[in-house]
Amino acid sequence: MVALMLLTLTVHGRGQWAFVDEARMKQGLLEMLARFSEYMTGIYQPCQKPNGVGEACGAFRANSALQSNEDGVRTNADLSMVCAFLVRYAQGHVDLPSGITWAQLDSMAFRSLVFAYSTHKAVRLKRCADGRYWGSTSVRDRQWESSLWAMSVAYSAFFQWERLTERQRDCIHQLLRAECQYELERDIPTGFDGDTKAEENGWEACVLAAALGLFPDNEQAPRWFERLRLFAVNSYSHPADADNKSVADPDRDQVSISDLYRGANLYDDYTLQNHNYFHTSYQNVVIQELGEAALALALFQQLQRQPIQSAAPSQPRWHTRTLMHNCQPVMDRVLKWLALPDGELAMPNGNDWSLFLYDQLTSYAAMACLLRDPDALMLENRAYQQMRRRQLTTPDGSWLLRSDIGPRRMGVQAHRVMMTWLMHELWPTAQMKPTSWRRFARRHREARVLPCQHIVRSLTPQAFSCFSWSHGLKSYTGYIAPHSEANLVVPYKAHNTGNLIGFYEVEDRRTNAVVAREDSIVVSGREWTASGVLIENDSTLERRFSLHATADGQLVYTDTVRALSDVTILRDKTGLIAISTDESTTLCRTLRSADGQLTTAGDTLMTFLSPWVSIDGRLRIQVSEGGGRMAFGDRRNVNSVMTSLLYPCYDDQPRRCRQGELVARHHIVYAAGSTKRDFSR
Secondary structure: OOOOOOOOOOEEOOOEEOOOOHHHHHHHHHHHHHHHHHHHHHHEEEOOOOOOOOOOOEEEOOOOOOOOOHHHHHHHHHHHHHHHHHHHHHEOOEOOOOOOOHHHHHHHHHHHHHHHHHOEOOOOOOOOOOOOOEOOOEOOEOOOOHHHHHHHHHHHHHHOHHHOOHHHHHHHHHHHHHHHHHHHHOOOOOOOOOOOOHHHHHHHHHHHHHHHHHOOOOOOHHHHHHHHHHHHHOOOOOHHHHHOOOEOOOOOOOOEHHHHOOOOOOOOOOOOOEOOEOOHHHHHHHHHHHHHHHHHHHHHHHHHHOOOOOOOOOOOOOOOOOOOOOHHHHHHHOHHHHEOOOOOEOOOOOOOOOOOOOOOHHHHHHHHHHHOOHHHHHHHHHHHHHHHHHHOOOOOOOOOOOOOOOHHHHHHHHHHHHHHHHHHHHOOOOOOOOOOHHHHHHHOOOOEEEOOOOEEEEEOOOEEEEEEEEOOOOEEEEEEEEOOOOOOEOOOEEOOEEOOOEEEEEOOOOOOEEEEEEOOOEEEOOEEEEEEEEEEOOOOEEEEEEEEEOOOOOEEEEEEEEEOOOEEEEEEEEOOEEEEOOOOOOOOEEEEEOOEEEEEOOOOOEEEEOOEEEEOOOEEEEEEEOOOEEEEEEEEEEOOEEEEEEEOEEEOOOEEEOOOOEEEEEEEEEEEOOOHHHHHO
């Protein structure tokens, strides 16, 4: 078994975590990937037939096993790269799981690389399982996202470069040259409303950087470089770039940022949208991509300086300051204001893939290693600890239980862990001093609005709270996250609402909500107030509500609900809050209330009479109007996290309401901590 380093995951005082020094963290990252080799070995599949020149090959099975789509190609490329990385950098430094050998990993790395380049449209030595080839060769023959997969193929090839024959290196050359030809012919896409092109331009920059690094003398290299700068600047492109006359690379030419700018992929407040709403994972991942492009450009060009690596490294032929363009303002103006004490980024609108992945790990690493950001260094360290902690919940080294997209998600996570190690290897941070959480929280304690996304958040010594009026994918939700336990509360949305507002169930009507009036969000110091009017259940109920976050960490919800037509109310689930009951957090929660104390996972819905409840002594909820009965249960898989729902105001007694009649008034207080006396504050 892998020799696992013990982690200190204790919370000290007000959310202070023990910092793991760089050498120990890098060792831990290698151990995580070594443990993951058990999962990779389990899904590796040798091909029955070699490629067209007799080379044995194999691939890693995804849900679309060995096919030419994203699921098949990306999974194989990522895992090929990770196996090759382990053989090159981890051998002699970590132990592999019982029954797995380095020779086995080496064979999987090499044969999966052969499969990857053999099935590309520019090489055509073997067809994928669906009878097709993958990749882009021109604007007339292109495949969405193929450049991202090609970048992982390039990394796998780099790690195995010394063992590749000239013909095999030429296959990699053909593959990258074809992908870059497409980049030279296509437009630079922009746009920020609902579907930003920031992430897509980031991965286009990656493949250009990889090609420049491996083949710096290619006749097209100067054109690749110019295209690289264009894609880099137009990843996190901001409207202000149109007037930014600063020179991008003064040691090379006088081209300015405004010369490279093609249009905005960020809103004025530096936020972005993807999948039609503000999405924290897409907000941060561009930093990762630009960092990986910078890494490929620097790392791959070392091949050209061998065998004199002991000499002081000279400036590589191809280098540019545009890789990391606008990453600092995105970090400073958006991401840091959503950071939680465990390194997670708050998700005001939830997420549409697996939760609690800490998928911003490599973005933090890029900010720490390339831009020397001490805040990012602190947050990266905590995210690393949590990612490793979650991996320990699985029996086969996979990163999480109940993956939303199976092996592809595992490959993406392993990709991030590997890139994080490489960034610290190339640009060490051992001499940097991380920010303390206390100082970080003090700098971000004011309530803040992200105006272009209609999101408000606050950070007190006790808790983080947020609310969102999502104008793309309609959703009016938020949550409170106590600092004393990571991921107690799950970002949860359902029926256009979710956490905090909850919802009604009405006979013969759907459960939904639309905005009738959205009041302005008001902030004052550490406090904020959001209010408005929702029309719910197919226009049969009107809810006028207000949320107020106080300076001492309480979140106060009030509403008035009236019937807009004659209806039969089946259930009131106002004030809902989603609680994690998962292997990665805590399987069972202890609920203390006026009705007594109970420890449960919430597999069955249980009700209890009480005006207040405390969950694990971490989150306390009091209902002073509209309550009487509470409920906890309805456990389900919410984006790979088992989640139980707490309903502070629960009423399942059917009742008839006439048009214009007052249905209910609610007053609920959510606060970090457990003592009942604090509710009066």
